[in-house]
Amino acid sequence: MIDRLRKPIEQLYAQVLETEIGDPPSHIAVIMDGNRRYADTQGVEKTEGHRAGADTTEAILRWSEQLGIEEITLYAFSTENFNRPEDEREALFDLITGKLREFADAEDVHENEVRIRAIGETHRLPERVQEAIQYADERTGSYDRLYLNIALAYGGRAELLGATTEIAGQVDRGELEPAEVTVDTVEQALLDGPTQSVDLIIRTGGNERTSNFLPWQANGNEAAVYFSAPYWPEFRKIDFLRGLRTYGHRDESWHQTRLRRGRAAMTVLAQKTKRGVAGIGRTLRGDPPASDEESAETPPKSVD
Structure with missing residues (x-):
């Protein structure tokens, strides 16, 4: 009886939350945490947790389209993830490869003109993943209604270090004076990343940290942060809407502070x-x- 009532109650609650949101953030970044812990609770292999999480990834893309969000960046594979066991890494690479190609061919993606891009040190990824990245880029490269950035082999510190090294090289070669270094200089030296600053970071799985994710793009814009308890495969639309409400309340709090x-x-x-x-x-x-x-x-x- 309770299970039959849960869905309509959640739908009603989602409608109430939507009325409280107001203008949604333009750019949301998501740390999709908890796939492996979810698998442990279900008594299945960790790769099955990642597969269950891929369904949530499809859902959050759909929710973003419905709410008019312009850009979403998903933290799919960090530079630290290279330290995971080889069999787990390879299974994850297979899943990422398949999903990139699936998204690139999806009717909804083309109907809603979703631009799929990978950000990070993608040259470190296996060839099959790089080929899937190129395929998605070619299939959706002309779209700009919604940007979907998949962070692969990404690390914020590595990104900033790379930018610093690039700028130092320009100074050393006499192409740039130290006094001429500006915010624009740093942004131009960064790897190809999101098209705009991050307004809201959402992290699932209960951990309250941002894990080296988009430090330049988020902190410089004083992004709101929403930590959600459910593991990524269990993340629901009402959890997503709660995150958006956090962003709205942050904006309201800022005005009250002023x-x-x-x-x-x-x-x-x-x-x-x-x-x-x-x-x-x-x-x-x-x-x-x-x-x-x-x-x-x-x-x-x-x-x-």
Whole structure:
């Protein structure tokens, strides 16, 4: 009975959440964590957890299209993942290869003009994965309605180190003066990545860290972060919408902070104005200057 009621209740709750979101973020980055732990809870091989997570990947793409999100970046394989056991890596590479080709041929992808790109040190990936990346790029390269970035062999530190090395080389060759280095210089030196700054980072699986993911693109824009408890294969639309609501509340909180700062500034200005009026009165009467404490607490006398 409970299972039969769960789906309509979740659908109703999703509708309520959508009314609370307002304008969605333009760019969402997702750390798809928990595939292996999910497999452990189900008593299956870790590769089966990754396969279950691939279904959620398809779903989040669909949800993003429905909500008008412009760009989504998925953390599929980090540079640290190369340290995993070989059999697990190879199974994951097979899954990524198949999904890239499947997405590139999907009717929904072409109907919604989704641009599929891989970001990261993709030259480190097996040839079959690189070929699938090229295939997806060729099939969707002319689209720009929704950008789907798949982070493969990606590490934020490595990306920043590479950019730093590139800029240092330009300076060493006399092509660039150190004083000429700007934000634009760094962004041009970065590997091909997202087309815009990250507004919201979502991480599933319960861990509260961003794991070296898009540090330049996210921190520079003060991205909101939403940590979700469910493992990636269990991530539902209502969890996704909660993340979007977090972004909306972050924006609202920022405006409230500005209002509080504005009120505080007006209070200080009023106090300074009050002290100034008192000072004028003392000067006209020839009284000695008041102390700070007296200026704050003693009302000014009327001027004769």
